[in-house]
Amino acid sequence: MSTFNGIVREIPNISIDRFDGFNLRSTVFFLSHCHADHMQGLFTNNFLAHLKKDNVFLYCSDLSYHILMNTPIKEVKESVKIVSFLMETIIEVLPSEHYSQPQNITVTAIPAGHCPGSIMFMFEGVCGRILYTGDIRIMEGDIKKMKQLLNCDGSAKSIETLYLDTTFLDTSYEYFPPRKNSAESLCKLISDWISQSSEHYVHIVTAAKHGSEYLFVEIFKSLKIKVHVNFDHFILYQNIPEVEPAITASSGLSQVHACGVQGEPCRFLEGKKKQGLVRTIKPSAMWFRNRQKSDDTVIESRERISFKVAYSCHSSLSELADIIEFLQPKKIVPCVIPPNANKNDFKIFLRSFHQSLKQERSLLCEMKNREEISRSEFKRLQSEEQPCNRNKPEVNKNASSPPHKTSRFNT
Numbered sequence: 001m002s003t004f005n006g007i008v009r010e011i012p013n014i015s016i017d018r019f020d021g022f023n024l025r026s027t028v029f030f031l032s033h034c035h036a037d038h039m040q041g042l043f044t045n046n047f048l049a050h051l052k053k054d055n056v057f058l059y060c061s062d063l064s065y066h067i068l069m070n071t072p073i074k075e076v077k078e079s080v081k082i083v084s085f086l087m088e089t090i091i092e093v094l095p096s097e098h099y100s101q102p103q104n105i106t107v108t109a110i111p112a113g114h115c116p117g118s119i120m121f122m123f124e125g126v127c128g129r130i131l132y133t134g135d136i137r138i139m140e141g142d143i144k145k146m147k148q149l150l151n152c153d154g155s156a157k158s159i160e161t162l163y164l165d166t167t168f169l170d171t172s173y174e175y176f177p178p179r180k181n182s183a184e185s186l187c188k189l190i191s192d193w194i195s196q197s198s199e200h201y202v203h204i205v206t207a208a209k210h211g212s213e214y215l216f217v218e219i220f221k222s223l224k225i226k227v228h229v230n231f232d233h234f235i236l237y238q239n240i241p242e243v244e245p246a247i248t249a250s251s252g253l254s255q256v257h258a259c260g261v262q263g264e265p266c267r268f269l270e271g272k273k274k275q276g277l278v279r280t281i282k283p284s285a286m287w288f289r290n291r292q293k294s295d296d297t298v299i300e301s302r303e304r305i306s307f308k309v310a311y312s313c314h315s316s317l318s319e320l321a322d323i324i325e326f327l328q329p330k331k332i333v334p335c336v337i338p339p340n341a342n343k344n345d346f347k348i349f350l351r352s353f354h355q356s357l358k359q360e361r362s363l364l365c366e367m368k369n370r371e372e373i374s375r376s377e378f379k380r381l382q383s384e385e386q387p388c389n390r391n392k393p394e395v396n397k398n399a400s401s402p403p404h405k406t407s408r409f410n411t
């Protein structure tokens, strides 16, 4: 759940993923993706009135634009602009106390891998280079393939400040299986159950309002079954071409239902549940603390009627470490302060984590220069010689305790 207040200190007069309070002083707005915790204030009369003013604009991805055109934002559609993956967009930021003249800032959209239409924003200008990730799920190694972030020689462009999705910056969440593996496990659990008869059903209990779209698409691709979703989601997904074929609003037409969000399913499925014909599956990251690559992606209940599948649309700790190691940002601003975690303690933990990655990198460079060792060899040596590696930053224990998360985390 995003706790970012919308303000990017380095670039006055812009706001990202917040559309209320002091953000209404901004003149250029950015929306990274269409999840509720990134849209606070977006549909209020105050923001709509603000967006109607001259020279006030909202930028988002192509897909988010289409979603917004079915919301009150369509009233001001002339003020909504698409940031394309294919070309840089130049925006003008009005003068402020920092700059007496208007400033041109170049904005680049980069896929975020979190949900349909989700993007990161890279800003370049007198402010230096700033990367705002929004919510991300970027697998290890993939950040090095994102051309927008690379110099001609393949090295990373220098980043002044990284505004990072820190949802799982937590030593308990070192590893998540790739989403493809999660989807395969889910599809197997579904097909094993519904193949028994046409009267067997599956209830997918989603941990959050959004974020399961990828799974619906994979179920459709693999099993040719449309998932029953509630009417609000059905309307929303009509605007997402890749999700639309994978869902249905007709409860009686599907053996697979994801119609209840953190709650009870539709009446049709409720009736089948009483007859013992429904298998419940919860895709979630929350139950998979301290897991390793070799661990199973599925946890089953004793009575084998309910299952949990490891699934995350946010990056794990090791994936975040991979991003930070490659980009080497000078500064990191966390965009999620976990509930139950103290803001200052978490910042200390993040600083220590960042510092340990910097040290690891400089040690790697030093050893490479000296002995030309490979990175895997370096990792092996490091784990033998340095038990306090990046997973256990050496800071005051009370201050750096990894945050404990609640189910709200999976948004």
Ligand SMILES: [Zn+2]
Pocket: 033, 035, 114, 115, 135, 411
């Ligand atoms: Zn999100």
Ligand SMILES: [Zn+2]
Pocket: 228, 229, 251, 257, 258, 259, 265, 266, 268, 269
């Ligand atoms: Zn249903």
